[in-house]
Amino acid sequence: xxxxxxxxxxxxxxxxxxxxxxxxxxxxxxxxxxxxxxxxxxxxxxxxxxxxxxxxxxxxxxxxxxxxxxxxxxxxxxxxxxxxxxxxxxxxxxxxxxxxxxxxxxxxxxxxxxxxxxxxxxxxxxxxxxxxxxxxxxxxxxxxxxxxxxxxxxxxxxxxxxxxxxxxxxxxxxxxxxxxxxxxxxxxxxxxxxxxxxxxxxxxxxxxxxxxxxxxxxxxxxxxxxxxxxxxxxxxx
Numbered sequence: 001x002x003x004x005x006x007x008x009x010x011x012x013x014x015x016x017x018x019x020x021x022x023x024x025x026x027x028x029x030x031x032x033x034x035x036x037x038x039x040x041x042x043x044x045x046x047x048x049x050x051x052x053x054x055x056x057x058x059x060x061x062x063x064x065x066x067x068x069x070x071x072x073x074x075x076x077x078x079x080x081x082x083x084x085x086x087x088x089x090x091x092x093x094x095x096x097x098x099x100x101x102x103x104x105x106x107x108x109x110x111x112x113x114x115x116x117x118x119x120x121x122x123x124x125x126x127x128x129x130x131x132x133x134x135x136x137x138x139x140x141x142x143x144x145x146x147x148x149x150x151x152x153x154x155x156x157x158x159x160x161x162x163x164x165x166x167x168x169x170x171x172x173x174x175x176x177x178x179x180x181x182x183x184x185x186x187x188x189x190x191x192x193x194x195x196x197x198x199x200x201x202x203x204x205x206x207x208x209x210x211x212x213x214x215x216x217x218x219x220x221x222x223x224x225x226x227x228x229x230x231x232x233x234x235x236x237x
Contacts, residue, residue, distance in 0.1 A: 009035045009039060009117070010039030010040070011039055011040075011041075012116040012117060013043065013113060013117070014035050014118075015042075015045065015113050015117070015118050015119070016081075016118075016119045016120070017047065017109075017119070018044070018047065018121065019048055019050075019094070019127065019129035019130050021046055021068045021071065021072045021198070022192070022206070023046075023121070023130075025188060026157045026158050027155035027228075028155045028230070030185050030228050031119075031228050031230075032079045032081065032188075033078075033080055033180070033183070033187035033191075036079065037080065037183075041082055041083075042079070042081045042082055043083040044081045044084050044085065045085040045086075045113075046084070046087065047089050047094070047129075048089045048090060048091040049065050049068075049086070050068055071197060072195075074194040075195060076191075078187055078190050078194065079187055083113060085113070087102075092128075092129060094128065094129045094132035094133065095128040095132055099132075099136070102136040103136045105136075106136045106139075106140040107140040110140045110141060115148065116148060116149065116150055117149070118141050118151070118152050119230070120133060120134055120154055122134065122154045122155065122156050122161055124164050124170035124171065124172060125156075125160040126161075126163040126164040127157075130157065150234075151235050152233040152235075153176065153230040154230065154233060155228065155231075156172045158206065158214055159204070159206050173231065174230055174231055175232055177218065177222045177227045177230075178228050179227050181225045182226075185212075185226045188215075189211060189212065
């Protein structure tokens with residue numbers, strides 16, 4: 001499928017569920033911008049604080065967490081994200097956190113925001129936080145009677161998905177592609193520039209130059225200049 005995801009999002013609620021600040025931009029920043037431009041109301045849930053493990057020995061940890069929140073807000077404004085939620089779970093420790101705590105952090109936001117469409121991580125990522133968020137998202141969006149979530153997708157994240165062992169379980173095999181050429185790609189790269197604490201120099205996967213190359217490579221798979229790709233887990237029509 002190519003691009004159909006942005007054809008029917010007007011007046012719908014789209015929730016992006018990620019483990020860490022910047023995952024949303026790396027994984028689907030262009031698609032977020034395109035959905036917002038096409039009339040969707042976008043929510044973002046960041047499940048962890050993104051800092052407690054990475055900066056555990058730094059005295060001003062609280063200031064770093066607050067700075068990342070400001071980066072997220074500036075990035076979200078560029079992409080058109082209207083609602084930002086925080087799951088307040090420990091960074092890089094979701095695999096040793098009680099599963100029900102992660103489930104509840106996600107389920108509470110799903111119930112509050114009440115999305116029609118949900119995006120989250122690919123479960124084959126090398127990052128265990130990503131794996132745990134995927135599993136807990138499945139729980140929060142399980143197709144029980146009255147469940148409003150009708151579409152569920154996962155995306156790849158540079159510096160996580162491609163670093164997994166290349167076997168049948170961990171290879172990201174997308175079946176939906178979204179054309180982000182032009183303004184949507186530019187919004188993605190500008191949004192990523194706001195995450196100054198996460199940006200790295202080329203050829204690191206979290207550099208702007210690498211993102212441009214990767215998006216071009218995805219586009220070339222389907223005969224266009226620039227795209228993002230997804231795995232469709234469920235669509236209910």
